[in-house]
Amino acid sequence: MQASTGTVDAAEVAKFEAMAAEWWDPTGKFKPLHMMNPVRLDYITRQIAGEFDRDLTGPAPFAGLRILDIGCGGGLLSEPMARLGATVVGADAAPRNIPVARIHAEKSGLTIDYRHTTAEAMAAAGEQFDVVLNMEVVEHVSDPLAYLTACRQLLRPGGLHLCSTINRNAKSYLMAIIGAEHVMRWLPKGTHDWTKFITPEELFDLMSRAGLDPVDRKGYVFNPVSWSWSISDRDLSVNYVTASIQRG
Amino acid sequence: MDNPASRRIFAVMTHHTDILIVGGGLNGAALALALSQTGLTSVLLDAAPRVAMTTPGFDGRSYALALSSVRLLRNLGLWSRLARDAQPIREIRVSDGRAGEGPLSPFFLQFDSAAIDESAADGAMGQMVEDRHLRAALMEAVAADPRINARFDAVVAAQSGDAHSAQVTLTDGHVITARLLVGADGRRSGTADRAGIKRTGWDYGQTAMVCAIGHDRAHNGIAHQFFMPPGPLAILPLTGNRSSIVWSETHANAAAFNALPEDAYLAMLRPRFGDFLGEIRLAGARYTYPLTLTLANSFVAARLALVGDAAHGIHPIAGQGLNAGLRDVAALADVLEQARARGEDIGAADVLARYQQWRRFETTALAVTTDLTNRLFSNDNPLLRAVRDIGMGVVNATGPLKRALQREAAGVRGDLPRLMRG
Numbered sequence: 001m002q003a004s005t006g007t008v009d010a011a012e013v014a015k016f017e018a019m020a021a022e023w024w025d026p027t028g029k030f031k032p033l034h035m036m037n038p039v040r041l042d043y044i045t046r047q048i049a050g051e052f053d054r055d056l057t058g059p060a061p062f063a064g065l066r067i068l069d070i071g072c073g074g075g076l077l078s079e080p081m082a083r084l085g086a087t088v089v090g091a092d093a094a095p096r097n098i099p100v101a102r103i104h105a106e107k108s109g110l111t112i113d114y115r116h117t118t119a120e121a122m123a124a125a126g127e128q129f130d131v132v133l134n135m136e137v138v139e140h141v142s143d144p145l146a147y148l149t150a151c152r153q154l155l156r157p158g159g160l161h162l163c164s165t166i167n168r169n170a171k172s173y174l175m176a177i178i179g180a181e182h183v184m185r186w187l188p189k190g191t192h193d194w195t196k197f198i199t200p201e202e203l204f205d206l207m208s209r210a211g212l213d214p215v216d217r218k219g220y221v222f223n224p225v226s227w228s229w230s231i232s233d234r235d236l237s238v239n240y241v242t243a244s245i246q247r248g
Numbered sequence: 249m250d251n252p253a254s255r256r257i258f259a260v261m262t263h264h265t266d267i268l269i270v271g272g273g274l275n276g277a278a279l280a281l282a283l284s285q286t287g288l289t290s291v292l293l294d295a296a297p298r299v300a301m302t303t304p305g306f307d308g309r310s311y312a313l314a315l316s317s318v319r320l321l322r323n324l325g326l327w328s329r330l331a332r333d334a335q336p337i338r339e340i341r342v343s344d345g346r347a348g349e350g351p352l353s354p355f356f357l358q359f360d361s362a363a364i365d366e367s368a369a370d371g372a373m374g375q376m377v378e379d380r381h382l383r384a385a386l387m388e389a390v391a392a393d394p395r396i397n398a399r400f401d402a403v404v405a406a407q408s409g410d411a412h413s414a415q416v417t418l419t420d421g422h423v424i425t426a427r428l429l430v431g432a433d434g435r436r437s438g439t440a441d442r443a444g445i446k447r448t449g450w451d452y453g454q455t456a457m458v459c460a461i462g463h464d465r466a467h468n469g470i471a472h473q474f475f476m477p478p479g480p481l482a483i484l485p486l487t488g489n490r491s492s493i494v495w496s497e498t499h500a501n502a503a504a505f506n507a508l509p510e511d512a513y514l515a516m517l518r519p520r521f522g523d524f525l526g527e528i529r530l531a532g533a534r535y536t537y538p539l540t541l542t543l544a545n546s547f548v549a550a551r552l553a554l555v556g557d558a559a560h561g562i563h564p565i566a567g568q569g570l571n572a573g574l575r576d577v578a579a580l581a582d583v584l585e586q587a588r589a590r591g592e593d594i595g596a597a598d599v600l601a602r603y604q605q606w607r608r609f610e611t612t613a614l615a616v617t618t619d620l621t622n623r624l625f626s627n628d629n630p631l632l633r634a635v636r637d638i639g640m641g642v643v644n645a646t647g648p649l650k651r652a653l654q655r656e657a658a659g660v661r662g663d664l665p666r667l668m669r670g
């Protein structure tokens with residue numbers, strides 16, 4: 001993988017630009033992610049603001065915070081964090097996402113450090129963050145405990161870990177696999193392996209063992225009437241998100 | 249960004265701002281102020297010179313403001329200034345009339361503040377505010393706001409919007425880039441045109457004559473809407489023994505009447521106006537407004553949102569045009585404030601889609617309602633006349649329907665933006 005967009009040729013850049021446009025098209029291939037993004041951002045921004053005592057109505061509320069976005073993709077979460085003033089590192093294990101995200105950030109006038117790497121590699125290198133965003137990744141990894149341990153190592157003592165994933169039950173099977181992959185075709189078939197889904201109790205247990213103290217959990221609920229997502233205190237039956245603190 | 253600094257930047261030809269608002273009318277100015285409250289900076293452009301816009305005789309209209317609009321003005325810090333010159337509306341009476349007969353057939357529809365659950369503390373259903381006061385208050389607040397850079401005599405030569413920003417070039421060569429461009433440039437919105445947004449609409453064949461009238465008797469805060477075959481006549485209470493009339497006639501009649509000397513004009517008006525307020529006289533200059541319906545087929549495009557008459561220019565029959573525009577303003581400010589707090593790109597397509605979803609259905613429904621009302625009433629067909637007599641009687645007799653209409657007129661229905669909540 002090339003180190004920066006500066007070293008790739010024009011045809012490559014054009015291809016990446018097209019891919020970036022695709023990532024950022026709210027009605028395109030990543031529509032389900034765009035539909036969910038406002039509630040994801042509501043949760044993330046409020047948790048960070050609460051934990052670090054920041055005022056979201058002021059300018060650059062996240063200034064001085066170092067945030068890692070694991071599985072950054074095209075930068076759908078990294079860009080908002082940078083816009084709020086944070087210093088952002090976006091990491092993705094898929095090499096082609098990196099130049100795509102870089103091109104888009106540059107055009108948006110944002111400075112974001114996108115890297116083709118993994119949480120484990122960054123932890124081994126001793127990187128430290130105030131916040132780790134761990135969104136819809138844990139259900140794709142082979143060893144969740146080892147992965148969450150790496151996330152913990154990436155945090156400064158008292159740092160905030162925000163982790164979302166999909167519950168494992170009959171409803172999540174219907175919604176996430178039959179519904180999202182087969183009926184709606186929101187996601188490519190085979191995106192998810194239902195046996196890797198994790199219940200909130202299992203996730204809390206894994207996080208505790210990894211040295212992360214769980215402090216909050218909420219559900220993301222899709223309303224087919226308003227055709228939009230909202231945050232629920234009680235319904236964690238399919239998509240849910242958690243907050244935990246590095247034990248120090 | 250403060251004003252002196254941004255002025256300096258203007259000298260170097262290219263200027264960047266969060267939001268560029270084209271059109272510094274009532275809605276454009278209100279939007280700039282609402283955005284400033286949320287911390288967003290804007291450049292506000294108008295093609296007209298500042299002196300013209302701040303001269304008291306610039307626009308002779310008076311507006312029937314719904315309670316939600318009054319709340320917006322209060323939340324923008326303008327109401328304390330306006331309250332002194334505002335006339336509370338305590339009752340609205342709607343009736344059928346025919347020129348020469350006088351409008352005083354029995355009232356078919358009668359609304360009063362007791363029937364709105366959410367009436368203002370003083371029991372008003374709404375407030376009448378004169379343009380000369382409202383515009384002056386908005387212009388002053390805009391000039392004093394460090395987050396707003398107002399530019400008059402500024403004519404747009406070219407405009408473009410892509411995935412990342414909007415860009416406008418003025419005829420004097422200045423270039424302004426913004427994350428979002430807002431078209432608040434009225435019924436013939438050039439901003440919408442340049443973005444390729446098509447419009448639906450037609451000429452009503454009517455012109456509204458507007459004028460302040462002095463009268464001998466007190467109006468008691470009662471607003472009247474008389475339906476006459478050539479077009480409706482509204483008599484709206486102003487402070488003191490004055491009322492503002494919105495008198496709609498065919499284009500030809502309006503041109504002829506408006507050209508008449510004062511006495512002859514009043515002689516034409518008297519039989520229509522009736523004598524319930526005693527002797528009448530002119531209390532201000534006369535103005536005319538040709539009436540059209542113009543609805544933008546989309547309220548948004550790449551890096552662009554339309555507000556106010558640029559999105560929906562409707563018939564003034566129910567006095568709802570500005571109220572609807574101010575709702576756009578408050579809704580757009582809400583959507584952008586939320587997007588900004590989330591770190592979203594405020595000009596992104598999905599953010600703008602939220603604004604359009606919030607406003608488009610409601611304003612289209614309003615345009616259709618005012619259009620149908622005008623069609624139903626602006627004629628002398630005896631059959632339709634019977635239908636409307638029955639119709640209004642039915643509405644009057646039916647509590648819930650009347651109440652719904654009333655709450656709609658007061659602007660307290662539906663999903664209210666933050667700035668319009670009490």
Ligand SMILES: Cc1cc2nc3c(=O)[nH]c(=O)nc-3n(C[C@H](O)[C@H](O)[C@H](O)COP(=O)(O)OP(=O)(O)OC[C@H]3O[C@@H](n4cnc5c(N)ncnc54)[C@H](O)[C@@H]3O)c2cc1C
Pocket residue numbers: 270271272273274275276293294295296309310311312313402403404432433434435437438439456458494537555556557558564566567568569570571572573
């Ligand atoms: C007779 C009459 C009575 C009414 N009574 C009521 C009422 O009682 N209650 C109510 O709620 N509403 C009422 N309305 C409706 C109300 O007047 C309008 O809805 C409102 O004034 C629209 O404001 P606006 O700012 O959207 O547009 P406008 O007032 O049309 O302002 C547009 C601005 O854009 C500027 N502009 C235009 N083109 C350009 C350009 N290319 N570049 C830069 N600037 C440009 C213009 O100079 C102008 O300042 C009435 C309307 C009429 C005709």
